[in-house]
Amino acid sequence: MNKEIKFYKYQGAGNDFVLIDNRNLAFNAADNDLIKQLCDRRFGIGGDGLMLLQDTKNFDFEMLYYNADGREGTMCGNGGRCLVAFARDLDIIQTNTAFLAVDGPHEAEIHDNQVNLGMIPVTEYQMDGEAYVLNTGSPHYVQFVDNLNQINMFKEGYAIRNNATYAEKGINVNFIEKEGEGYFVRTFERGVEDETYACGTGAVASAMSVALKEGRDGDFNIPIRVLGGQLYVSFHKAGNSFSKVFLTGPAIQVFKGSITL
Incomplete structure (x- = not known):
């Protein structure tokens, strides 16, 4: 049976993403071929990646990020900023937030369309x-x-x-x-x-x-x-x-x- 999924397209300094509110878990995050198709600029919506916003304990939301090749990715900074704006637009947050990503917790604040996103500390190179x-x-x-x-x-x-x-x-x-x-x-x-x-x-x-x-x-x-x-x-x-x-x-x-x- 076909089902209809709502999606949103956001961009952060030209880094563009397909965003889906998956708090109801209706989107199958394990379907890598589908994610790849949705990110395709000719045969899908088009984007550098796809993100799911989901519920999680102790945080406002969880960020799941997938590369355009359909595979789950590591942290995406511009994606994180876009997901913060998405959460604000969904009325999940207002100005400040704490959310969970693949590399751990992140804090952020948003004013108009500017997002200030806390990133992980770095201790070696x-x-x-x-x-x-x-x-x-x-x-x-x-x-x-x-x-x-x-x-x-x-x-x-x-x-x-x-x-x-x-x-x-x-x-x-x-x-x-x-x-x-x-x-x-x-x-x-x-x-x-x-x-x-x-x-x-x-x-x-x-x-x-x-x-x-x-x-x-x-x-x-x-x-x-x-x-x-x-x-x-x-x-x-x-x-x-x-x-x-x-x-x-x-x-x-x-x-x-x-x-x-």
């Missing part, structure tokens, strides 16, 4: 040549360049994501360039297997890499421009440890509809 490798809820490779507009992101990102070091589990590949008072970042995302207009955990990893490269401790608030807009990353750095990590940027409903499954 590695170097791969001159590139920084960090896990900010998802694994990221960050390389500083001075020709970002000329880089073939699919070719270069694909090569790193699929090299002998990262091929098995995959990694998100970021290139970062100084730009005025802030930085410009472009990201090749695993799961999407292409460049996206924004990546929240990638923006966080890139900002942390700036602080590591500069070798400075203290409080940081770093503007990160992405293809889809402007993000801001703030944190406190002490040695190799980052705490009080926040990702700030827009989260906007694009449209809503229903689809028969």
Whole structure:
């Protein structure tokens, strides 16, 4: 028997997602082929990923995130911000929230269409040549360049994501360039297997890499421009440890509809 599912489309700095209110558990989260189809830009709704908002104990809601390839993903920062806006629009929350994601609890606040999302602390990083490798809820490779507009992101990102070091589990590949008072970042995302207009955990990893490269401790608030807009990353750095990590940027409903499954 066919059933109709309501869906919502949100975007955060160009990172777009299919969102479903699954508090009634009517959507089958185990159907990876269906999720992949819904994220397909030609044969489905289209999105960089799909998220389910579900009930959970001790938190306002739970975030379940799936990559565009249909498989459950690691933390998505821009997705988290969009789900906070979705929860506000559903009247689940007002301004402040605490929710549960795959990498643990998150706090956030929303004002109009701007969401300030708390991210996990980071206590270690590695170097791969001159590139920084960090896990900010998802694994990221960050390389500083001075020709970002000329880089073939699919070719270069694909090569790193699929090299002998990262091929098995995959990694998100970021290139970062100084730009005025802030930085410009472009990201090749695993799961999407292409460049996206924004990546929240990638923006966080890139900002942390700036602080590591500069070798400075203290409080940081770093503007990160992405293809889809402007993000801001703030944190406190002490040695190799980052705490009080926040990702700030827009989260906007694009449209809503229903689809028969």
